Amino acid sequence: MGLRRRLSRPMRSMPHGRVIRLSPPELLLLGFGLLSALGTLLLLLPISAYEPLSWHEALFTATSAVTVTGLTVIDTSELTLVGQIILLCLFQLGGLGFMTFTALTLMLMGMRVPLQHQNLIRENFNHTSFRDLSHLVRTVILFTLLIESLGMMLLAVAWVPEHGVWWGLWLSLFHAISGFNGAGFTLWTDSLTTQVADPLVNAVVITLIIAGGLGFVVVAELRAMLKGHRLSLHSRIMLHATFWLILASTLAILLLEWHNPTTLGGLEGLGVRLQAALFQAVTPRSAGLNTLDTAALREPTTLLTMLLMLIGAGPGSAASGIKVTTLVVLLLVARSFIRGSVQPSAFGRAIPDSTVFKAVAVALAVLLLAFTCLFVLTISEPGKQFLDLAFEAVSASGAVGLSRGITDELSLPGQFTLIVAMLLGRAGPISLGYFLATRQPHGVKYAEGQVHIG
Template sequence: MRFRQRLARPLHLHPHGWVIRLSPPELLLLGFALLSVIGTLLLLLPVAANIPLAWHEALFTATSAVTVTGLGVIDTSELTLFGQIVVLGLIQLGGLGFMTFAALMLALLGMRLPLQQQKLIRESLNQTSFSTLMHLVRLIIAFALIAETLGTLLLAITWVPKFGLWPGLWVSVFHAIAAFNNSGFSTWPNSLMGEVANPLVNGVVSALFIIGGLGFVVIAELTQLHRRQPLSLNTRIVLHATLWLTLVAMASLLLLEWHNPATLGGLDSIGTRLQAAWFQAVAPRTAGFNTLDIGELTTPSALLTMLWMFIGAGSASTASGIKVTTFVVLLLVARAFVTGRPQPAVFWRSIPEQTVLKAVAVALAGLLLVFSCLFVLTITEPGQPFLALAFESVSAFGTVGLSRGITSELSVPGQLIVIITMLLGRTGPITLGFFITTRQRRGLKYAEENVQIG
């Protein structure tokens, strides 16, 4: 059935209930696009901002929010309370995942999810049993609300005395939700640079986006540790990779920025420097907050930050990027080739061929998307430094929100290409994984022949 026909009549009534006729990738991308359009229309209302917003500014802000990116052509402080509520709502919807909300809403309305839609949700949440799907969806929402509430209360300890009851509570709510959903939006123009020496704010915010970035399936499994069941290979990879990537990133920042007076070198105490290095080591894996001036990072630090942004965090999480499991599988494939092993393995488990294929496809698709975005930006933004454009491209793909200060200077065509990159960066890996998982096996098999590699 053609896409136009399915789009004109997306629902079809079967004897057992309503069935969605759109394919899972179409549903996912259109869902995010629709939320972006709705957010754009709301932000264009006079009550949404203290200054008149152009259509492309509203569209960019709405898309950045629903894809939980955090890049902005305007400061969130220029929005009214209504506008900030709109942004926060988009962040929550985009962070928990459009398909998660869709699955819950359809179940509550008595509508039947077709097998294809169930497969997409199963793939995005890494679930193997359809019977536990809705239980996991309810767990996701409940855990998110609990984490955000606790984060709000802890942040309020600092910000309520500082700003007053209601302003302090609002700032705490906004940053708790944005942090858990790995979005880089802040109510302040300089993000959290003013809190660089505050251990409570640094600890709570970093904990929120680490937890949100682990992946809900990992969190669900960790909550069952009392049953003394061994952790799955996926969970062990995510936990180990998260730890080591964070430690390597922190050590690199300390080494490269210790004597930089514009970043770590300008901080008073060793404790504050260590705290800032920790925060900035964790944030690039799609959180998007910053306590250091990203535009003042040295070139080696900026390149390493781009690598962390490209890798991202855990699958089925509020974060994006190619995901840490994809990165680890690629490393295992390279190790297997170098050591002459027939199959990549880790923790006494072999990695299936289909998982390897998926990892290669996702990583290659990510590289192509970043290159395409960067290529177009070099055409539309000829006056901007190449490193800043490359940083912006990777940040848009990984839906991180960190920038070297050029986002607000982008032309309208440049903003549009970043919007597309954010949408594809958010929905692309899941969509590509669905296509690989559900591809049809052909009955015809061709003869093999070697090709020279390297």
């Protein structure tokens, strides 16, 4: 059946209920595309901005919000309260995941979720059982609302006395949702750099970013652990890897930026420098918020930040990138090869070959996307610094949102390149995971051939 026919008649009636004709990857890209288009139209309304936005500014902003990236070609202060609410709704929807809302909507309507769409939801949340699918969706939404509400209340303690009740509450709500979903949007022109010395704001936002980046399955297992259940291999890998990544990155940033007068070197007090380094170590893996001037970071720190953006956070979270577990699996494969082991393993459990193949494919896909984006940018933006373009390409491909300040200076072809990179970076790895999870075994097995590696 052709794509055009499936798009014109996306639903069909079956004896057991109505079923969606579209394949999961098509549904994902179509969903993000429709949300971006809807957001574009809403942002073009006169009530959304103090000065009318151009169509490409509205499109870029809406796509960045839906893909929870955070790259901007406008200042969010140019948006009215209505425009800011539209922006918040877009990255809340994008953060929770389009497929989650699709599954919930179908369930509420009494419609059947086809097996192939359940597969995609399973891949999105690293969930291996279909029995508790509706329970998982409810857990996702309830946990999101709970954490965002707590974050808002704690941020309000810091911002309501300073900015007044209504504006302080709105700031708190906006940044709590942005932080948890890794959206990267703020209501200030300089992100959170003015909050670099505030321990409460830093602690709350860092906690929101980490909680949103662990993945809902890990959070659900942590909750179940209180009842005596054991953590799965996935959750143990996520928790250990997240801890060591944050610790190593924080120490590296401290060493690299300690004497930089425009970043850590310009801050007074050991505590302020530590929390600034910690924030900068946490935010590249999903959030896009910053308390240090990203453009002022030294080149080694910039490269480290790009690596963290490529890695991302956990499966089933709002983050993109190759994911932490993918990195760990690749490292375990390398360790297994060096040791001469038959199969990679962790915590007394072997890693299946299918997981290894998936990790290699996802990592390669993300790297190719970032490289292609950078390649096009070097053509469309001949006057820009290579490091700035590379940073922008990695940030868009990983749906992070950090920038060295050149996003609004890019040409229209450059901005469209980032739009495509944000969409593919958000939906591509999930779609690739679906194809790998549902591939059919071939009936023909070929004789092995020798290929020299290294």
